[in-house]
Amino acid sequence: xxxxxxxxxxxxxxxxxxxxxxxxxxxxxxxxxxxxxxxxxxxxxxxxxxxxxxxxxxxxxxxxxxxxxxxxxxxxxxxxxxxxxxxxxxxxxxxxxxxxxxxxxxxxxxxxxxxxxxxxxxxxxxxxxxxxxxxxxxxxxxxxxxxxxxxxxxxxxxxxxxxxxxxxxxxxxxxxxxxxxxxxxxxxx
Amino acid sequence: xxxxxxxxxxxxxxxxxxxxxxxxxxxxxxxxxxxxxxxxxxxxxxxxxxxxxxxxxxxxxxxxxxxxxxxxxxxxxxxxxxxxxxxxxxxxxxxxxxxxxxxxxxxxxxxxxxxxxxxxxxxxxxxxxxxxxxxxxxxxxxxxxxxxxxxxxxxxxxxxxxxxxxxxxxxxxxxxxxxxxxxxxxxxxxxxxxxxxxxxxxxxxxxxxxxxxxxxxxxxxxxxxxxxxxxxxxxxxxxxxxxxxxxxxxxxxxxxxxxxxxxxxxxxxxxxxxxxxxxxxxxxxxxxxxxxxxxxxxxxxxxxxxxxxxxxxxxxxxxxxxxxxxxxxxxxxxxxxxxxxxxxxxxxxxxxxxxxxxxxxxxxxxxxxxxxxxxxxxxxxxxxxxxxxxxxxxxxxxxxxxxxxxxxxxxxxxxxxxxxxxxxxxxxxxxxxxxxxxxxxxxxxxxxxxxxxxxxxxxxxxxxxxxxxxxxxxxxxxxxxxxxxxxxxxxxxxxxxxxxxxxxxxxxxxxxxxxxxxxxxxxxxxxxxxxxxxxxxxxxxxxxxxxxxxxxxxxxxxxxxxxxxxxxxxxxxxxxxxxxxxxxxxxxxxxxxxxxxxxxxxxxxxxxxxxxxxxxxxxxxxxxxxxxxxxxxxxxxxxxxxxxxxxxxxxxxxxxxx
Numbered sequence: 001x002x003x004x005x006x007x008x009x010x011x012x013x014x015x016x017x018x019x020x021x022x023x024x025x026x027x028x029x030x031x032x033x034x035x036x037x038x039x040x041x042x043x044x045x046x047x048x049x050x051x052x053x054x055x056x057x058x059x060x061x062x063x064x065x066x067x068x069x070x071x072x073x074x075x076x077x078x079x080x081x082x083x084x085x086x087x088x089x090x091x092x093x094x095x096x097x098x099x100x101x102x103x104x105x106x107x108x109x110x111x112x113x114x115x116x117x118x119x120x121x122x123x124x125x126x127x128x129x130x131x132x133x134x135x136x137x138x139x140x141x142x143x144x145x146x147x148x149x150x151x152x153x154x155x156x157x158x159x160x161x162x163x164x165x166x167x168x169x170x171x172x173x174x175x176x177x178x179x180x181x182x183x184x185x186x187x188x189x
Numbered sequence: 190x191x192x193x194x195x196x197x198x199x200x201x202x203x204x205x206x207x208x209x210x211x212x213x214x215x216x217x218x219x220x221x222x223x224x225x226x227x228x229x230x231x232x233x234x235x236x237x238x239x240x241x242x243x244x245x246x247x248x249x250x251x252x253x254x255x256x257x258x259x260x261x262x263x264x265x266x267x268x269x270x271x272x273x274x275x276x277x278x279x280x281x282x283x284x285x286x287x288x289x290x291x292x293x294x295x296x297x298x299x300x301x302x303x304x305x306x307x308x309x310x311x312x313x314x315x316x317x318x319x320x321x322x323x324x325x326x327x328x329x330x331x332x333x334x335x336x337x338x339x340x341x342x343x344x345x346x347x348x349x350x351x352x353x354x355x356x357x358x359x360x361x362x363x364x365x366x367x368x369x370x371x372x373x374x375x376x377x378x379x380x381x382x383x384x385x386x387x388x389x390x391x392x393x394x395x396x397x398x399x400x401x402x403x404x405x406x407x408x409x410x411x412x413x414x415x416x417x418x419x420x421x422x423x424x425x426x427x428x429x430x431x432x433x434x435x436x437x438x439x440x441x442x443x444x445x446x447x448x449x450x451x452x453x454x455x456x457x458x459x460x461x462x463x464x465x466x467x468x469x470x471x472x473x474x475x476x477x478x479x480x481x482x483x484x485x486x487x488x489x490x491x492x493x494x495x496x497x498x499x500x501x502x503x504x505x506x507x508x509x510x511x512x513x514x515x516x517x518x519x520x521x522x523x524x525x526x527x528x529x530x531x532x533x534x535x536x537x538x539x540x541x542x543x544x545x546x547x548x549x550x551x552x553x554x555x556x557x558x559x560x561x562x563x564x565x566x567x568x569x570x571x572x573x574x575x576x577x578x579x580x581x582x583x584x585x586x587x588x589x590x591x592x593x594x595x596x597x598x599x600x601x602x603x604x605x606x607x608x609x610x611x612x613x614x615x616x617x618x619x620x621x622x623x624x625x626x627x628x629x630x631x632x633x634x635x636x637x638x639x640x641x642x643x644x645x646x647x648x649x650x651x652x653x654x655x656x657x658x659x660x661x662x663x664x665x666x667x668x669x670x671x672x673x674x675x676x677x678x679x680x681x682x683x684x685x686x687x688x689x690x691x692x693x694x695x696x697x698x699x700x701x702x703x704x705x706x707x708x709x710x711x712x713x714x715x716x717x718x719x720x721x722x723x724x725x726x727x728x729x730x731x732x733x734x735x736x737x738x739x740x741x742x743x744x745x746x747x748x749x750x751x752x753x754x755x756x757x758x759x760x761x762x763x764x765x766x767x768x769x770x771x772x773x774x775x776x777x778x779x780x781x782x783x784x785x786x787x788x789x790x791x792x793x794x795x796x797x798x799x800x801x802x803x804x805x806x807x808x809x810x811x812x813x814x815x816x817x818x819x820x821x822x823x824x825x826x827x828x829x830x831x832x833x834x835x836x837x838x839x840x841x842x843x844x845x846x847x
Contacts, residue, residue, distance in 0.1 A: 036775075053773035060747055060772075064821065138748075138822055 001099035005186040009104065012178040013092025018171030019044050019085050025122070026050075026166040027148055029058075031159045040070070041166055042122075044081050047072045065146055065157075066137025067129055077121055084114055085172075092179065104183040111176055123150050220629060220673070220684045231676060232686045234261040242638045242699045244651060245304045245318055246672075249693025252299035254320055254331060259638070259699060260649055260674055262688030270329045270338045271299020271322045277792035279338075283765065283800035284720075287496035288486045291325050291343050300324045303354055303421075303696040307400075311358040311426045311643030315704035317404055319354035319363050326350030328363055330404055334708045339488055342406045345481035345504050346377045346394045352422040352435050356400075358643065362464060363406065364424070365396040366435055370416035377479040377506060387444040391416035394506075395435060397464055406485070410471045410505045412462065412516060415569040416442055418451070419460070421527045421593075426643050427534030429552040431465035434537050438524040440568075451524065452543060456576065458518040458568075459528055459539055461555065467507055467515045476507040493719045494798065510570035517559060518568060519550055520576040527593035527634075531602065531617055532643050536581055538602060540592040547584035547591050547604055549620055554579045582620035588613045592633060593696075595640030597647025597677055603640075605632035605652060612652055612675065614682060626682040628673050630656040637677065638699030646701060650675040650682070653694045661689055670694060711775040713796030720798035722767035727751040732843050739764045741843075745779035745793065746771040747820040749845055750813070753828030757841030760805055760832060766791075766813075769798040780816025783830065790816050805832040 001009075028039030028050065038057060039050040047070055049055040059069040072078055088111055095103045130147025133140075146156050153162040165173075234240055240258030248255050252272030256265050273280030273289065280289050280297060289296055299322035306313040317339075318331045326344035331337065344350050349368030356363050372380040372390035382390050393414035398406045417437040425432035440457045443450030470476060481504030488496040509516040519537070527540040537550040557563075558579050564572045588606025591613070595603050601623070604613050610631050614624040632652040639645040652673045660671040669689035676683040715725050724730045724742040730751045733740045739762050744751045750768075758764055768781045772795035782790040783803055791799045805811065815826035833839040 057774045060774075138825075 001101055001186045005182050006096045006099050008178055008182045009096035010093055012175045012182065013089050013096060015171050015175040015178070016085050016089045019168045022168045023166040024168035027161060027163045029159045029161045044085060044168065045078050064137065064139045066134030067146060101183060101186050104179055108176065108179055108183070115172070119150065126150065220627065220687065228683065228685045232260040232262065232674065234258065239702060241702060242649070243702055243705050244636070244697055244699045246653065246690050246694035246697040247301045247304050247320060248691060249302065249695055250300050251692030252301050253692065254301065254304055254318070255691050255694065256336065259651070260685065262674060262686050264691065266336060267691060268331055268336050268338065270320060270331065271301050271327065273297045275789035278789045278799060278801065281789040282791055283802065284495045285488065287498045288338060288341055288488060290484050290486055290498040291327065292482045292484055293325060296325050299327065302351060304698050305354050305356050306698045306700055307360040308356055308358055308642055309360070313639050313642055313700045313704065315700055315708060318698060319356060321350050321353035321365065323349055323351050323368065326365065328354045328365055328398055328406065330406060333705050335710045340404065340406055340486065342398060342408070342485045343483035344396050344408070345483040346373060346411060347396065352419045355422045355424055357424045357433070357464070358426045358430050360400050362409065363398040363400060364422045364433055365398060366419035366422065367393040368418050368420065370418065377481055384444050387416060388442045393417055393419055395419060395460065395462060397467070408504050410467060410476060410507050412467065413506055413508045414460065415571070420525070423528055423530045423641060425530055425534055425552065429530060429534040431463060433462045433464050434528045434530065435460040435462065436521070436525040436528045436539060456520040456522050457524055459521045459525065459537065461517045461519055463515050470507060470512050470515070471505060475512055476505045478503045479506045490713055491717065491719065493721060495720065516571045518571050518573040519555065519579055520573060521548055522546070529594040529641060532596050532598050532645055536617055538594045540594060540604065542590050542592055542607065544591065547587045549581040549584065549617070550579050551581035554581065584615050584620045584622065586622055587615065588625065593635055595635050595637040595650065596645050597637060598645035599647055603635060603637065603650055603677065605635045607631050607633065612650065612682065624680070624682050626675060626684060628652040628654055629660055629671060629687065630654055630658065634696040636697035636699055638701065648678050650677045651697060653690065653697060660687055712773060712794060715771065715773055715796045718769065718796055718798060722800060723798045724769045732841050734841060737762050741766045743768045744771050745815065747777065748822035748826045750826065750828045751845040752843035753845045755828065755843045756831040757839045758805060758830055758832050759837060759839065760808060760835040762805065764803045764805070765800050766803060767798055767800045768793050770795050777819060778817045779819050781813060782816045783813035784811045792817060808832055808834050
């Protein structure tokens with residue numbers, strides 16, 4: 001690998017710092033009585049309201065349909081994620097330093113695997129929250145479940161929920177693309 | 190019967206013709222529009238859109254402050270100020286009761302006349318609005334961050350606080366003055382004297398309330414005045430900054446049948462007060478600290494949110510006979526009511542309600558007359574200037590009964606004429622009337638947003654009428670007052686809208702909406718709640734008994750109370766329900782009401798703690814419930830209190846959902 005490739009690989013690894021700075025995923029909800037919107041952002045280690053009290057208010061609304069309260073402290077994935085990205089960053093930098101091209105593919109493979117696992121986990125999380133409802137809930141609509149969409153919008157009773165990647169996700173995607181490009185380019189003889 | 194109707198039909202035909210002619214005539218004089226009028230467009234604020242201006246209109250005898258959107262005329266809120274408000278528990282709850290304390294004890298009603306927005310550099314700034322209480326002299330400060338009354342200060346040595354609450358251009362001071370002079374001895378003590386000793390014993394005072402940067406009010410000084418009736422006021426601005434002008438009537442010093450006896454003199458006075466000079470005297474320690482017991486009440490959400498009262502025993506009094514240069518009298522025809530200073534600060538305009546002209550005094554001429562001691566005499570040691578020496582001009586044919594004047598910032602003044610029911614527009618420089626428009630009926634004050642500041646928004650004018658009669662669907666003998674919104678953006682005034690106003694608005698203020706909107710609180714932060722009886726989570730809810738006092742630490746959140754089952758209360762207990770609203774979202778108040786309460790409900794804003802006292806008289810189980818439709822399960826938001834006999838010893842038990 002040429003020095004420039006090494007530098008780009010280091011850039012790819014360091015881009016993951018962005019994941020720690022901005023949210024990775026966004027769930028926003030619209031309803032007539034929330035003219036200014038209400039929603040939450042998933043960050044590398046937390047779930048937080050878009051406005052200071054949104055999470056509290058979402059939990060307040062969810063108790064009517066018997067959904068479990070969203071308590072970031074009790075979600076193990078949020079404890080693990082910072083280490084996963086730290087691992088990717090460190091190994092990425094090691095690859096950049098050693099310049100072993102083959103390892104990039106290996107690194108990308110792990111990255112993609114983790115990303116897919118993350119999305120599957122997110123889906124299952126949403127499924128659990130949306131389906132495992134308290135049987136004593138005041139509002140029970142026959143056949144209705146409240147799983148938020150994985151990607152895109154979905155009407156849940158009066159609320160239109162939209163789930164989309166946030167900036168952090170794009171940092172990760174860019175990191176992946178640059179690493180892929182480095183692998184591709186460094187193959188040229 | 191049928192036959193009779195038939196025979197009447199021919200009679201009816203000419204009657205119908207006559208009636209339609211009359212109605213047509215009525216339409217014109219009624220302010221009705223022709224079909225091609227664009228008035229509806231100009232006042233139409235489409236659903237979801239917001240008004241351009243806030244209008245703050247005093248509630249008069251309801252003691253409150255009405256908030257309206259302009260140009261729509263929509264009544265959007267009422268701020269409780271001087272009267273108890275059962276609607277939200279203001280003046281009933283433990284947190285707000287003290288706001289209505291005075292040196293006369295608890296006063297549950299007030300007469301609110303003149304709101305005035307705080308100003309910075311002569312321009313309305315949207316921080317606070319002040320308003321006076323006429324009956325038991327007081328001045329209130331309302332914070333426009335939360336639209337709540339934050340402070341009320343009583344004015345000692347005063348009766349009928351009418352010429353109030355007008356601010357100086359940087360809100361250094363708020364004015365107050367006695368409308369009704371009262372007998373006071375040399376120590377400012379009330380006197381047990383015959384009312385007909387008026388001329389010898391009755392005195393007036395003009396007070397200046399200092400306003401701190403945080404808004405805190407204290408009476409800096411009072412000026413002892415002759416025993417006239419002091420009516421209205423406005424501060425000088427620009428070149429006349431440092432002065433304030435107060436109209437007076439009853440220079441005859443009548444004490445009975447004033448409508449005749451106080452209308453005799455051809456001229457009464459405007460008192461020109463050099464408040465800056467007076468403030469300098471005060472700094473030098475001049476004047477005398479006199480007895481002047483008064484109460485100041487204030488509430489601060491950062492300091493527990495419970496209103497506190499303090500009694501102040503003395504006030505500094507300045508005697509213009511001893512301290513030169515603080516008061517001059519400007520002779521003014523005839524029993525003047527309003528006194529208004531134009532945006533340039535150069536002209537002082539009086540509404541001589543019995544006069545056939547509007548006198549316009551010149552500030553420059555006034556200063557020249559003072560400098561050259563061009564006096565025609567003096568009244569109780571106060572120099573009286575010569576009318577002709579200070580007059581800029583007189584507005585001829587201004588309508589009958591001119592009362593109040595506001596300004597558009599384009600060189601024009603607008604004066605209400607009470608008797609002839611009209612607003613008259615005139616050119617300040619040449620004092621010529623240029624336009625006039627009818628109002629319905631008998632306008633008192635009028636308001637142009639910023640119209641008494643240095644920067645008016647000369648787009649709309651609101652005429653605040655004293656007589657309503659047929660303007661709205663009849664509501665029996667008693668009715669709201671009427672107001673008319675008039676477009677003043679063009680050469681000709683155009684009537685746009687007729688809308689009812691609550692209570693009896695006297696003066697009003699208007700301000701560009703964005704100046705107020707940008708500082709709005711949506712709710713109180715729970716983490717900032719410092720109320721000593723707060724419960725900021727359900728885990729903190731509890732009941733504590735202390736003798737026959739029982740404190741219930743209660744919370745509300747959609748859609749339940751914690752606790753909602755309470756036992757262990759006895760007849761004869763004094764129960765304090767300290768209710769904290771745990772919500773942290775915009776517009777999710779909860780209410781609290783309990784059967785048999787002898788006060789009112791509580792309406793608790795998110796993050797706030799309010800307290801209601803309840804003294805059960807009967808054994809039984811008493812329901813309480815949320816009064817504000819908070820959520821889909823609002824009707825389920827209820828609870829019970831079990832009340833046992835007085836001589837029993839029930840165990841305290843409480844909970845929710847057990």
